[in-house]
Amino acid sequence: MPRRTPRNALFDTLRTPRKLAGFLKTASVCVLIAGLLSPLTQAAAAEPAATSNDYCGGQCSDILPPGENGNATLAQILLNQAFGTQPSHAEDQLGPYASLATGYSGLTDAKINTFFNDASFGVPSDQVASTEKPAGRGDVTIVRDKKAGVPHITGTTRYGTEFGAGYAAAEDRLWLMDVFRHVGRGQLTGFAGGAAANQGLEQQFYRNAPYTEADLQAQIDGAVARNGARGQQALADVDAYLDGVNAYIDASDSGRYFPGEYVLTGHKDSITNAGTIDHFKVTDMVALASVIGSLFGSGGGGEVDNALSLLAAQSKYGVERGTAVWESFRERNDAEAALTVHDGHSFPYATKPADPKGEALPDAGSVTQEPLVHDRTGSAATASAKSTSAAAAKATLGSARRGMSNALVVSGKYTASGHPIAVFGPQTGYFAPQLLMLQEIQGPGISARGASFAGLSMYVELGRGQDYSWSATTSGQDIVDTYAVELCQDDYHYLFHGTCTAMDKVEQKNAWKPTVADGTAAGSYTMRVWRTKYGPVQYRATVGGKKVAYTSLRSSYLHEADSIIGFQMLNDPDYVKGPQDFQSAAQHINYTFNWFYADSRHTAYYNSGDNPVRAAGVDAEFPVWAQPAYEWQSWDPATNTAAYTPASAHPNSVDQDYYISWNNKQAKDYTTASWGDGSVHRGNLLDDRVRRLVAAGGVTRAKLTQAMADAALADLRAEDVLPKLLKVIDSSPVTDTAAAAAVSELRAWATAGARRTETAAGSKKYADADAIRILDAWWPLLVKAEFEPGLGSDLYTAFTADLPVDEAPSAGHGPTGSHAGSSFQYGWWSYVDKDIRAVLGEPVQGALAQKYCGGGSLSACRDALISTLKQAAGLTAAQVYPGDDQCSAGDQWCADSIVQRTLGGIKHGRISWQNRPTFQQVVEYTSHR
Template identity: 55%
Template sequence: MPRRSRTLAALSAAAVVGSLVLAPASTAEPIPEPAPDYCGQQCHHILPPGQNGNATFAELVAHMLLGTRPPHSDDQLAKYDRLAGGYRELTTGTIDDFFNDNSFGVRPDDVERTYRPREDVTIVRDKTAGIPHVYGTTRSGTAYGAGYATAEDKLFLMDAMRRAGRGEVTPFAGGAPANRQLEQQFFAVSPYTEQELQQQIDTVARHGERGRQALEDAKSYVDGINEYIEKSYNGRYFPGEYVATGHVDPITNAGRIEPFRLTDLVVLASLVGAQFGGGGGNEVQNAVARMSLHERFGPERGEQIWAAFRAENDPEAISTIHDGRSFPYGGTPADPRGVVLPDPGSVSAQQLIFDPTGSAVEAAEPATRPESSNPPPTTDDPVESLRGIFDDGVVPGGMGQARGMSNALVVSGAHTESGHPVAVFGPQTGYFSPQLLTLQELQGPGISSKGASFAGLSFYTLLGRGQDYAWSATTAAQDMIDSYAVELCEPDGRPATKDSNFYRFRGECLPMQTVERKNAWQPNLGDNTPQGSYRLVSFRTRYGPVTHRATVDGKPVAFAQARSTFLHEVDSIIGFQKFNDPGAITSAADFQRAAHDVNYTFNWFYADATDTAYFNSGANVVRKPDVDPSMPIAGDPAFEWQGWNPADNTAAYAPFDEHPNSINQDYYISWNNKQAPGTAGAKAEKGAVQRGDLLDRRVAEHIAVGGKFDRVTLTQAMADAGVTDLRAERVLPDLLRLIDGQSITDPETAALVDRLRAWLADGGRRVETSPGSKEYAHAEAIELLDAWWPRLVRGEFEPAVGADAYQAMTDMMQINESPSGWQNGEPGLHVGQGHQGSAFQYGWFGQVSKDIRAVLGEPVPGGFGEPLCGGGDAGACRQMLLDTLRQAAEAPATDTYPGDADCKPGDQWCADAILQTKIGGISQQKISWQNRPTYQQVVEFPTHR
């Protein structure tokens, strides 16, 4: 028998054996009565690719051989994809073609199975999406059922993520570059000891009755997870990835799936907080960029250019709150003290990796995915063939990058057809298979909710709906991380160097605390790289982990990051508990107060039948009034946070009224834009042109002409913005106005400009010629702008600011984030986004707009003063635009879309396309690009309690 045939026969036999040990069938349990629901079937939601993220060994084999997928693992993907091309045909009668019903309970004809993992809890799975509806007769039973159901759906994902959060992926899943990159990124941000993880649990338990209840809920939740692990292991229906990673033998069942502990929940909370709930921390990069401008232009002109580029409080930036109120926070004072600027060229990143051996000697670079989503088996051993699915890592790219394309549109009843508020909102958590979020309904004493939670933290619904209200969040990222410069020293009095691991703190020369992870991996454990090992070491000061070392006036210093949520990753549990409690949330004001208990930096949105609300949460530390949080700060008590206690990292925090907040504004939009006037952005992207403009324009213009919204029209506004190129809608008109200042004599160049103008006139959208065509309308114009943008930005700014300052500013913020990736100005240098959808959050969009408008002679609030493009000469700037446009037209498509393991070079649609990054063995099909939340709700409550 040929080798290929023997391989298929072996795998088929394995699949047959595996099919005999699937999960047990459910018993015929009565269906609990649904909880009170005031949404009247006007609540909908969607979360691709599907609810089920567990695949048995047999299902993994079938996926490899036949391309089949387990039930409910991809049944929400097509609906989600359909909106990008079909939103204009959306009606109230067809909303179920794009979203799933989010009503409480399960219709009798939609019940897939009912079972009771414990006497005090019943779980009902629906046929539509396989969502678990958990009904507890006790509160403990509800939390227990949530843990059991989440483990059923996402056990391997949760296992991989708890190890990622600890910086220990490689011993679990092998030393693939993506695994190493993942554990390094998270360990650098949250290098906790096990004792510190337990301390956080103990601290929450002391937060009164709600803290005690939260701890009891978490314990029951973990018990439910571990009950499923035990049953699936004994019943041999555990996720097949445990076989692929070598942790369980598929024949003898030898091996171990480690039970979960409470400290694992803290790790997962820290991972979520680091990924989605922080802000600031780039002060060293800011200092280098600012100094480079001062060196080029002198202090006065250099500071003017820096301020315009930084866009800290850009007067042209749109804000979520637009009712005339201001909420000052995080701004630069007029005469800052304690700023520490490193000597030019002295900054180096803190070493993280030590003693690498074997495959660890090579740098951990992001891995690409296998060329085929279902690679054929390569050996006669079915287990070895399955292990090959992890050649590129258990999480091959996409994770570890900050996500921020969450968005929200909430319109008050004064501007809706029904007179009731309408909301279309959701978070962006990236696209994964299985998805990081999990769907659920939780009903029990003190709990009544349905929606999404991060797998492993789902004892409460984090984003979703209650009986008569719904809520969601977007990443806010206000500045709650500061960088302190500490002088390095030696305890014996010897001169310190940059390598010294002692530092001065309040007059003492203290040793840095070190936290280590000793990681080693074996051959064929998740990848085929040779055996390797290394130590990950975090150096910590009383302020926090060291990120950089440098010299200041020739003396060695370390820069340490102080994060207000460090050692407080689970404090937010109280706020989430309240969100789920119908007795705690009876009004918009109640919701705002609950959101104030969340210490992560989120924008929270609320809607019920009569009111809307917004609140910006976060542990906003109170700084000394003369401290500049955008720059490194001297490690001195005079410049520390007010009331700061280094023993437990607590401080004085801004009170409720100083957080941006509002009830019943005419409308709210958020796409990670500025929260409110006066609230400084932690980075430079919240300026004159930001993707929130796309939402704001569509809502504001409709209201301005007396238009009324309903669920359909508000969803269409979101979807239209989600397929529009921000550069085309908001910057291209200014570029064309400058170009049109003179006639173009060259017909080929004129044709290029006409191509862009025609695309702009058609809306500047990146949409297929027809759904499923995998070819863009206006494809040539889109390719032209993609190739032009990095060239025009470099041509506009680099000659003016100089190569060194230009590089420093691109290190601070990339110039572009197009759907296919981002480019920092080098033709052909294309760093991909991993097909993750999010686009136009970061980029020099406002900076280009301000400078071009200044060249046109227009007044530009918050601008650069004298324009930079062409040395301020309109003719020279215009010539640069035409020259770079022609260069872009001559660039081959393979430079603009260089291809990767998923796409052929030059394939424009594929370069943009969204792909669910595998965290396990089940792959998904590509879908068309849309700039949209991962989980999304459409809600309109007609009545309330």
């Protein structure tokens, strides 16, 4: 039976011809015709580009698929679903973005903007598509360019500038903003319908951020309001931004050009215009920020899973030996790991203590996850648990959470021009509409162009200033700890500093009616979270026979809005004038990111996040007792503030020869929460290529872009692990004809570059298709055959819960899911590499605790590889790529392809696989202020 990939099905039923036809019949023809018309704007004026503050010299470029326009009227949605027509600028960035995969080999600097947009400030007069004064204001103008429809917002007052930013955001992403303010409150199903993916999405976030309205308001009234003049300015900016959003809501409502999803979900009537679109308020911004922070900026957690795999290792080998085996797989501080700061500087954080204190490991078999959903009725009661679990959420935002970002930055010492060059951007997943939106903002105290998350675009969050650019990758250092709170009285009271204290019960009741959008029957359920001063309860267990609740406490919990100050600084041309100012701004961002900077003279890097100072002896890898001796230093439970490591202790650097990041380890001795930071990591795909460029010198924008694009098409397993596997196989002649043929296919592919590329642009067929099929089938088989006999099934299974075996592009079973683009972040590549080298007798730094392949015997290891290779080679394409709701069985290219996952009513076409950032900049500044 074909495998079906779950997805966000807000509008899946619109693809059903009968329902679509019925809707077309009932909709008013006048309304449909009116809906086709976008709001009228003033005629495009011949205004010169405002470039006097632009020091990039025409050498800044960017791209953000699928397109800037993320809003669509009802008529546009219906026409898209019926005939595939697209609203203006809805997917016009998808083609150039996709074409780089086949066009990068012949790239020159002159051709970069074939695949990217010119990111210069302003709009040349012959490229102005429209000009408007939002709400008739005289202090702000929004100009949109012809090529991409990007809003260029210019204000003469700070209020007007931010008003225009809010108005433009609502023009481009109103529906998405509304979806996410409901996701952030755990209220999506009541707003958009009870589809399984909607249930999974709201559940995914509510467990980790179960905020009340009072909690949301307190985050505005707290650190932001008390942050001096910048805090007050931030609040004023938010108010002005919201005024702009709400002005657009009113205008689109009265003009009847609001997003058509409001009709499809029952919030508006297509004929009478009855119904309302709620205005946005300040707490909505915090709800939105909590979703984005949870997706991209909250490294850590996983302590319970770590404990379970440690116990499994100790159960098999005994405490001492089992701990050593566990540590070897954990690779906390692997000497062979690719590093962003590679100049030898050490930044110790979350390192293993010599004598761990306060560990609260669960009794074997006692751990249960705290139930989140209760009191199901209607369609919620009949839905399978799997369909409303994280599996459903994975189909929507899983790729954003798992597939992160990359950066390539080269010092001017090694470039052809003498100026630094950067190619960087966030890998935020592929959605329709996109989570990010492009904009330029010019006004008092603000001068920037780039990408911002929809609904949080009062400032540019990743982009460029007048003479500098910046970007980020998710860093993953551990700012989340698990505490074991001892229960007292009953299951809902716990000991806090010796006093039996009641847990707080936070509930969100959701009920939904049938809608055209999701096609499900009415239903309801309640999400319930028990909160303690140590954070929300995640699991129940016993420790030494005592009943405990495991809670999760992150340093950014109750502080989702604090980072606004850092972003304000990054947009302020009077604040950022060089790399040290950039680092200072990034220090005000409490989420876990790697930040990169380039101007005409300098490059820089800084790792942000509120890294708590843990009590002496606490091992961040495992749960600890909820007792004062093991709390974060200077922790205040009322405000969830603590002592944090100083800026100098965060990995940072200025003018290193080059920087790369693909969510790899930041620096020596800096422990992230991620498993797999070992000898083979997808960061190596960048590091190897950029190192070669730097060694040769004369780096150009085109060459650095080519390095990124080449890495984006590489199969990490084939490039960095397959040669060692073939070396084992080559230790004796291959006499089996089937195995010999497979080896020949794989060797030819590896020799040709180990890329997953089309035979020709648009062919939708892979060159080296058989070799790719064989490796896709072989990898999970060989890993299992290599490690399970030595580890045993229980420990092998426990380790795969910590780190999945594979994340190939077509791996729907992996952590990212199918059609997500991002690949090779999570897998056992390092383990296989280290083990195979050990079996071959080659030197290995940070070797695994024992040899696993063939029990350490080269001949037995070879037999295991040959056996599994023959099995893999015998599998048909239909077996390796079984098909889903996007692809027929056996369609290899389609199985890898990237799908823009629908979060609204418009859907876009598939594109060929590339493992690259979603929003991306290519920059080289020619001068400086």
